[in-house]
Amino acid sequence: MLRSAFLYLSKQKKLEQLLLRCFLARKLARRFVPGENLADALEAAHSLKQRNTLATLNHLGENVHTLAEASAARDAYLALIEEIARRQLQANISVKLTQLGLDISVPDCLENARRLAQSAERTGNFVRLDMENSAYTDRTLAAIGELRQSGSPVGAVIQAYLYRSENDVRRLLLQGVRIRLCKGAYQEPPSLAFPRKKDVDQNYLRLMRMLLASGIYHGIATHDPRMIEETRRFARQQQLAADSFEFQMIYGVRRDLQDRLVKEGYPLRVYIPFGKEWFPYFMRRLAERPANALFALKAVLR
Numbered sequence: 001m002l003r004s005a006f007l008y009l010s011k012q013k014k015l016e017q018l019l020l021r022c023f024l025a026r027k028l029a030r031r032f033v034p035g036e037n038l039a040d041a042l043e044a045a046h047s048l049k050q051r052n053t054l055a056t057l058n059h060l061g062e063n064v065h066t067l068a069e070a071s072a073a074r075d076a077y078l079a080l081i082e083e084i085a086r087r088q089l090q091a092n093i094s095v096k097l098t099q100l101g102l103d104i105s106v107p108d109c110l111e112n113a114r115r116l117a118q119s120a121e122r123t124g125n126f127v128r129l130d131m132e133n134s135a136y137t138d139r140t141l142a143a144i145g146e147l148r149q150s151g152s153p154v155g156a157v158i159q160a161y162l163y164r165s166e167n168d169v170r171r172l173l174l175q176g177v178r179i180r181l182c183k184g185a186y187q188e189p190p191s192l193a194f195p196r197k198k199d200v201d202q203n204y205l206r207l208m209r210m211l212l213a214s215g216i217y218h219g220i221a222t223h224d225p226r227m228i229e230e231t232r233r234f235a236r237q238q239q240l241a242a243d244s245f246e247f248q249m250i251y252g253v254r255r256d257l258q259d260r261l262v263k264e265g266y267p268l269r270v271y272i273p274f275g276k277e278w279f280p281y282f283m284r285r286l287a288e289r290p291a292n293a294l295f296a297l298k299a300v301l302r
Contacts, residue, residue, distance in 0.1 A: 032252040033060070033278040038076075041274035042083055044251065045091045053258065053268050054246065055091035056128060057084070060275035063098045067108055070101030074112040078119055085123035093120070094128040094271065097140055110143055117152035126178075131157035133186040134193070141168060148175050159184030160204035161193040169207055173214050180219040180248060181207055205230050212238060212245055219269060221248035223257065232266075242266050 034044040038059075045055040057080055064070050077093055084091050093116070100112040113129065120127045129144055131137065140156075147154045155178035158165050162184065172179055183200055184193065194200045204222070208231055211218040220231050228247065235245070246267035249258055261268050273281050 032250065032282060033273050033275075034251060035274055036276050036278070037274065038080060038083065041080075041272050042087060042089070044272050044274075045084075045089045046087065048270055048272075049090050051259065052262050053090075053270055055089065056094045056248070056269055056271050057091055058094040058130070058271065058273045059099075060273050060277040060281055061099045062096045062132065062277075062280070063103060064101060065104075067101055067104055070099070070104065070108065070112055073099045074115060077116050081116065081119045081123055081125055084125060091272075092126040092128060094130050096130045096132055097143055098132060098136065102136065102139060102143075106139070106143075110146060113143060113147060113154070114150070114152060117147055117154050121151075121153050126153045126155065128155045128157065128180060131159055134162060134188055137162070137164070137168070141171070144172070144177060145175060148177060155179065157182060158207065159186075160207055161188065161200045163192060163194065165203065165207060166210070169210055173210070173216065176216060178217055178219070179211055180221050181211060182221040182248075183224075201227065209234055212240060217245060219246050219248040221271075223249055223254045225257070228257070228261070 034040045041057050041059075045057060048055045059073065059076050059080065061073055064073060073095075077095055080093055083089075084093075095113070095116065097109055097113065100116075101109040113127070117127050119125075129140060131140055144154055144156050156172050157180045158169055158172070160181060160183050162168075169179065181204065183204055194203060201224075204227060208220055208227070211220070212231070212234060220227075222228060222231075231247070235242070242265040246269050247261050248269045248271060250271045251273065258268055258270065
């Protein structure tokens with residue numbers, strides 16, 4: 001029930017405008033979003049580098065309404081790619097296609113994504129195309145396929161709570177696409193997604209085994225100790241090197257677990273979101289795990 005409530009609140013624009021002006025709400029959000037500016041994100045990525053931890057940077061924003069907004073988002077990411085290279089950070093970028101204009105013009109969106117991929121390739125970097133709710137799954141996968149045909153260094157995200165994900169993984173592996181596997185943070189109907197956590201977990205582990213057995217470098221994104229232990233166990237069974245895949249987590253959650261995995265020799269990448277559009281992201285994090293709300297509040301009070 002709390003998950004549904006947080007997801008509902010994430011879509012309430014009046015509440016968003018109110019909380020954007022609320023000091024306490026902004027302080028709470030800082031637990032998961034290091035700041036609103038590029039400098040804040042780069043500082044966070046630098047701090048992670050000091051901990052031998054990788055980063056992926058996401059300039060928050062989705063579902064833009066004009067091509068001018070899409071171009072502005074593209075340019076912000078181009079600047080981000082240049083700064084990552086200039087500062088020699090161990091970081092790549094994650095971007096949502098609706099932020100690049102997918103709702104407005106597919107050709108313009110693809111051209112924006114291609115520009116980012118070309119810049120990333122020139123600087124030895126990589127672009128992860130984030131997955132959004134199920135209404136965008138087919139279009140996102142089609143865009144990845146088209147970009148991959150031209151050799152663009154782009155990767156995908158697969159959400160384990162969708163019934164379709166196993167078939168999607170099989171198709172992406174045939175294309176040699178690097179995948180980030182997560183459980184999924186959007187509200188989806190039972191006709192499209194597993195409603196029970198037990199079933200989501202089982203599907204997550206099934207997909208994880210497919211990814212690790214593929215020989216491609218993938219990201220296993222989870223904070224769930226059971227999912228992590230099962231991943232480690234399977235990797236040992238398959239005699240896989242610790243650096244043949246990476247664990248991924250989000251900024252502000254389970255730093256103790258992050259540091260432990262790094263000490264054990266596993267590559268770890270932390271997802272760093274930044275920007276003024278932090279409200280929907282923040283609410284999805286609370287929906288994903290409502291205990292995060294209490295966790296963040298305690299951190300602020302301390």
